Amino acid sequence: MATSFLQAAASTEKVNAPPALQVVQTEGLVLLKIIKHCKDLSPSLVTGQLLGLDIGTVLEVTNCFPFPNHQQENDINQETDDIGANYQLDMMRCLRDSNADSNVVGWYQSTPPGGCFQSVEFIETFMNYKENIGKCVCIIYAPSRSNIQGGLAGLKALKLSDTFLELYRNGNFSGESLRDKNISWADVFEEITIRVSNSALVSAFMSTLEPDRVTDQSDHDRLQISSKPLLESNVEFLIRCMDDLSTEQKKLKFYFKDVTRQQAWVQERRDENEARKAAGEDPLPEGDSSNPFFKPIPEPSRLESLLITNRIADYCNQIHRVAGHSFSRLSLIKALHDD
Amino acid sequence: MAASDRTVLQFGPSSAVTSNITAKVHPLVIFNISDCYVRRPDQAERVIGTLLGSVLPDGTVDIRNSYVVPHNEFSDQVALDIEYHHTMLKSHLKVNPQEVIVGWFSTGLGVTGGSALIHEFYCREVPNPVHLTVGTGFRNGEGTVKAYVSVNLSLGDRQLAAQFQEIPLDLRMIEAERVGFDILKSTSVDKLPSDLEGMEVLMERLLTLINDIYKYVDDTVEGHAVPDNSVGRILSETVASLPKLSPPAFDKLVNDSLQDQLLLLYLSSITRTQLSLAEKLNTAAQMP
Numbered sequence: 089m090a091t092s093f094l095q096a097a098a099s100t101e102k103v104n105a106p107p108a109l110q111v112v113q114t115e116g117l118v119l120l121k122i123i124k125h126c127k128d129l130s131p132s133l134v135t136g137q138l139l140g141l142d143i144g145t146v147l148e149v150t151n152c153f154p155f156p157n158h159q160q161e162n163d164i165n166q167e168t169d170d171i172g173a174n175y176q177l178d179m180m181r182c183l184r185d186s187n188a189d190s191n192v193v194g195w196y197q198s199t200p201p202g203g204c205f206q207s208v209e210f211i212e213t214f215m216n217y218k219e220n221i222g223k224c225v226c227i228i229y230a231p232s233r234s235n236i237q238g239g240l241a242g243l244k245a246l247k248l249s250d251t252f253l254e255l256y257r258n259g260n261f262s263g264e265s266l267r268d269k270n271i272s273w274a275d276v277f278e279e280i281t282i283r284v285s286n287s288a289l290v291s292a293f294m295s296t297l298e299p300d301r302v303t304d305q306s307d308h309d310r311l312q313i314s315s316k317p318l319l320e321s322n323v324e325f326l327i328r329c330m331d332d333l334s335t336e337q338k339k340l341k342f343y344f345k346d347v348t349r350q351q352a353w354v355q356e357r358r359d360e361n362e363a364r365k366a367a368g369e370d371p372l373p374e375g376d377s378s379n380p381f382f383k384p385i386p387e388p389s390r391l392e393s394l395l396i397t398n399r400i401a402d403y404c405n406q407i408h409r410v411a412g413h414s415f416s417r418l419s420l421i422k423a424l425h426d427d
Numbered sequence: 428m429a430a431s432d433r434t435v436l437q438f439g440p441s442s443a444v445t446s447n448i449t450a451k452v453h454p455l456v457i458f459n460i461s462d463c464y465v466r467r468p469d470q471a472e473r474v475i476g477t478l479l480g481s482v483l484p485d486g487t488v489d490i491r492n493s494y495v496v497p498h499n500e501f502s503d504q505v506a507l508d509i510e511y512h513h514t515m516l517k518s519h520l521k522v523n524p525q526e527v528i529v530g531w532f533s534t535g536l537g538v539t540g541g542s543a544l545i546h547e548f549y550c551r552e553v554p555n556p557v558h559l560t561v562g563t564g565f566r567n568g569e570g571t572v573k574a575y576v577s578v579n580l581s582l583g584d585r586q587l588a589a590q591f592q593e594i595p596l597d598l599r600m601i602e603a604e605r606v607g608f609d610i611l612k613s614t615s616v617d618k619l620p621s622d623l624e625g626m627e628v629l630m631e632r633l634l635t636l637i638n639d640i641y642k643y644v645d646d647t648v649e650g651h652a653v654p655d656n657s658v659g660r661i662l663s664e665t666v667a668s669l670p671k672l673s674p675p676a677f678d679k680l681v682n683d684s685l686q687d688q689l690l691l692l693y694l695s696s697i698t699r700t701q702l703s704l705a706e707k708l709n710t711a712a713q714m715p
Binding site: 125154178181188272326333408411413416424 | 455461462466508515626705
């Protein structure tokens, strides 16, 4: 019925919750820019901003710009922050003047030299973006992977899953809360499919400027036989991660031991008190809060182990992929030689 | 008129210098220009912008990046937003200090009077800038990209005019090839191809190549096709470049790498099972 416009707007907002993000649609331009930036300044970590539009279940990324590298500057933190903020403002203003979308929808980064991007800083950056904009996505590009497997093998679009977000906001990472929400390490990050679209002009240019060839450079890259450096670095990172994981597990073990010890002590006191009551004496205090032995032991946060398991899974998957590739290449060589 | 007896129209300073300059354009530049052209304001007929890149040691100009500069063009006058140009230049230099101005671009074929003025402006920024024109009309179904340098025409001692002389242009599409042309050519691709699909496509392509070569060799031997010496030489070189190893040595090589890969696969599978155990400890373990 004809209610006031304000009421209608308010009601539609409640009914239509923002639809979940399912696809990220980028332009070829954005991909080329990201790849160029990551390759030019590899192996250091580089980041940049993604700009575009948010339409329903599709997040369109139409432009991007790189961030200057802060790690090279040894100034005070305040100065680098100012420089970074000025740079961003300048870029956004210029892009707006040239009619490009200046709506931030996320950021991109290349994989750091440590090998994997899953860290607490990553999650914190995500939270910062989420505060300011509704939907944000992070595109990760691994130049080392693409060199071996051709083209876009190292490109991924990620976002944090909603259940994990809630958990992070509460700051509670005990075993109970994880069990309640039924979160395992695989539920922390969600990968989104990437769709690529190009304007008609660009595709016309590409089609005319470069005739159809039977093979091209990406095939060359894929046919490279040596995958040893990548595998070696992966295994190295894997070893390091396993060490970290065992440290985390030791922490948990100590925690459990401490709690059992504390409970046993309390139980002993209780028994003693029963005996005393039977003998008619005053019961001893059960829990003496001033005694440091009785302080409730805080449960260690499981966040770090979640992230480490994610990293390990990533390395294992990479090894699997590269090894699988090598099988096909080796069989190709064998067939060639037999002839 | 002039001091000397014969006045000769000179292309100076020396055509040898200009004939050595070639330009190389990365596909990102073309993408950027097309994107800016599509987004231009309604009353503008063409877009103008700066080209960034570097000059390689052998003299070729490597054009790697670009950004558009808003401008206004009237019948004879051109107004360029210089502040925008400097701000963008500073920002780009912060990211990659090695990419400097090497020239400027404009869409639309041909060089107009306004272009000469703009070129003069860029001459003040950088010695001998390169002017790139990107034809977006596609009138004959052709997209043309041309590069020019400005050459001074002098008559004796007097400078008459500057002429735009075309220089050879090399469109390096290696980066685009690396990404995969199919993705960049079509107007929409639903999903990035996975590794297996990429390998499959690669195998098919190789198979077609080998079949073509086979057919060509057969035809040449039987006399159907005209034999081409250079092609034959390349083919024999390729076949000879296969390393000659005795079968047992080759088998050992292949089997060794195979075993290495299998070992790694086994290790990583074990690690993955370990992960599920670790997860149990993480979440399911509880105090009695």
